[in-house]
Amino acid sequence: MLATLRREGRQQSGLDPVLVPPNKAVAYDVARMVAEELRWKVAGWKIAAIKAEMQQALRTESPIYGRVFAGQVKASPQHVVYADLCSPIPEAEYMACLGDDLPPRAVPYSVEEVTEAVASLHPGLELAECRFVHDEHFPPLEAILADGAGGSMIVHGPAIENWRERDIAVQQVELRCNGKPRRQGTAADALDHPMVPLTWLANELSRTGIGMKAGQMISTGTLTGMLAPKPGQTFVGDFGQFGAVTATYE
Numbered sequence: 429m430l431a432t433l434r435r436e437g438r439q440q441s442g443l444d445p446v447l448v449p450p451n452k453a454v455a456y457d458v459a460r461m462v463a464e465e466l467r468w469k470v471a472g473w474k475i476a477a478i479k480a481e482m483q484q485a486l487r488t489e490s491p492i493y494g495r496v497f498a499g500q501v502k503a504s505p506q507h508v509v510y511a512d513l514c515s516p517i518p519e520a521e522y523m524a525c526l527g528d529d530l531p532p533r534a535v536p537y538s539v540e541e542v543t544e545a546v547a548s549l550h551p552g553l554e555l556a557e558c559r560f561v562h563d564e565h566f567p568p569l570e571a572i573l574a575d576g577a578g579g580s581m582i583v584h585g586p587a588i589e590n591w592r593e594r595d596i597a598v599q600q601v602e603l604r605c606n607g608k609p610r611r612q613g614t615a616a617d618a619l620d621h622p623m624v625p626l627t628w629l630a631n632e633l634s635r636t637g638i639g640m641k642a643g644q645m646i647s648t649g650t651l652t653g654m655l656a657p658k659p660g661q662t663f664v665g666d667f668g669q670f671g672a673v674t675a676t677y678e
Contacts, residue, residue: 442565
């Protein structure tokens with residue numbers, strides 16, 4: 429069902445309780461099965477809910493993740509058709525592109541190892557979607573995880589030069605809608621640093637026997653919270669000295 433909804437680009441209201449996965453582990457197994465059913469290449473990953481505030485908003489007690497498929501990693505600027513999307517949400521995030529594989533292994537990855545595996549870091553916007561309508565029948569978190577945790581398109585700007593030597597964490601990031609500031613945040617407040625959630629994901633995918641591949645792009649978590657767009661709106665993620673990223677909902 430979830431694979432069909434993705435192929436056809438549509439949503440449904442609610443989910444029969446008998447189909448809701450009983451826990452997160454089963455939900456992630458279903459998400460893997462959806463990817464196998466689709467036979468779409470996994471081009472990247474999305475991470476959400478690193479800190480308690482976002483965990484509360486998303487009804488979880490731990491971070492969550494989902495797949496980003498081939499054709500959904502795009503360079504800025506991007507134009508998308510609002511009517512073709514499923515409850516879209518734009519979020520300003522740092523995007524990390526891997527230069528080396530991070531395969532499953534017995535020993536946990538350190539932040540230093542994961543940082544070394546990153547080829548480039550980019551300003552970005554995640555254009556999240558959900559196959560379930562946000563109505564009174566919205567299903568539990570486990571159904572959302574089975575759907576890929578809202579994973580959809582990620583839009584990235586040019587690579588940040590010498591990012592390892594720059595103070596990424598404290599850079600103020602602003603999300604603007606049609607030129608007006610709507611949200612602000614920093615990696616220090618939302619994530620500590622983009623490499624922290626990336627290390628969490630590397631170890632989670634290692635533990636579950638999946639791993640990550642060189643060339644994959646990972647959206648490391650929202651810096652500006654969740655914001656529902658309307659048709660005709662253009663969103664800009666302004667990362668100051670690190671650049672800006674633009675997406676328009678036509």
